[in-house]
Amino acid sequence: MGSGGGFDCFLAAKKVGSTGKVIGVDMTPEMIEKARKNAHKGHYENVEFRLGEIEHLPAADNSVDLVISNCVVNLVPNKAQVFRDVHRVLKPGGRVIISDLVLTRELPENIRESVAMYANCVAGASLKNQYLEVMKQAGLQDVVVQKEVSVPVEFLLGKEFTKGVPRELIEQYSNAVLDITVSAIKPNSIT
Numbered sequence: 065m066g067s068g069g070g071f072d073c074f075l076a077a078k079k080v081g082s083t084g085k086v087i088g089v090d091m092t093p094e095m096i097e098k099a100r101k102n103a104h105k106g107h108y109e110n111v112e113f114r115l116g117e118i119e120h121l122p123a124a125d126n127s128v129d130l131v132i133s134n135c136v137v138n139l140v141p142n143k144a145q146v147f148r149d150v151h152r153v154l155k156p157g158g159r160v161i162i163s164d165l166v167l168t169r170e171l172p173e174n175i176r177e178s179v180a181m182y183a184n185c186v187a188g189a190s191l192k193n194q195y196l197e198v199m200k201q202a203g204l205q206d207v208v209v210q211k212e213v214s215v216p217v218e219f220l221l222g223k224e225f226t227k228g229v230p231r232e233l234i235e236q237y238s239n240a241v242l243d244i245t246v247s248a249i250k251p252n253s254i255t
């Protein structure tokens with residue numbers, strides 16, 4: 065989901081081999097075109113790119129074994145809709161593994177609204193607990209954070225954007241952003 069140039073999909077394509085299939089989704093025609101060109105150049109025949117939004121995945125119900133995504137869900141305001149649609153397309157017993165930026169606490173407006181935070185995908189990030197809860201409410205089970213790394217706010221802001229923000233505030237919120245990898249499954253049957 066959110067294929068960018070398709071590189072996540074090419075790694076997945078190597079894993080699933082010639083008998084498997086990977087579907088890359090992105091909402092911008094430019095990214096889809098770029099990814100298709102890259103697939104052609106790299107001779108990837110088991111990858112297909114589809115134009116669409118991750119809130120309304122262009123895939124049939126119960127048709128996908130694994131959903132992967134890196135740094136896209138945090139861009140979408142309606143994360144509940146994203147996870148409902150992930151649940152819809154997964155086969156019963158299918159898995160989702162997502163890498164995303166989340167917050168340990170709300171950021172003050174002058175940090176959140178910084179241009180740099182938009183560029184680094186933090187502006188749309190939600191609180192970690194809310195994010196995990198939204199996954200569960202969508203019907204996903206065994207929601208487990210596999211990896212968690214703190215991303216310092218000063219690193220995300222970069223030197224040129226820290227000027228307008230008081231130093232103490234940056235230090236106070238330094239550890240408020242996490243890069244997490246979270247996995248879950250769609251249960252085999254409704255319990």
Ligand SMILES: C[S@@+](CC[C@H](N)C(=O)[O-])C[C@H]1O[C@@H](n2cnc3c(N)ncnc32)[C@H](O)[C@@H]1O
Nearest residue numbers: 066067068090091092095116117118134135136
């Ligand atoms: C930060 S990039 C990540 C790309 C890729 N996953 C990677 O790790 O390189 C975000 C991508 O998500 C796409 N995107 C953003 N919102 C989307 C949405 N609602 N539905 C589908 N694609 C979306 C953008 O067009 C962009 O290509």
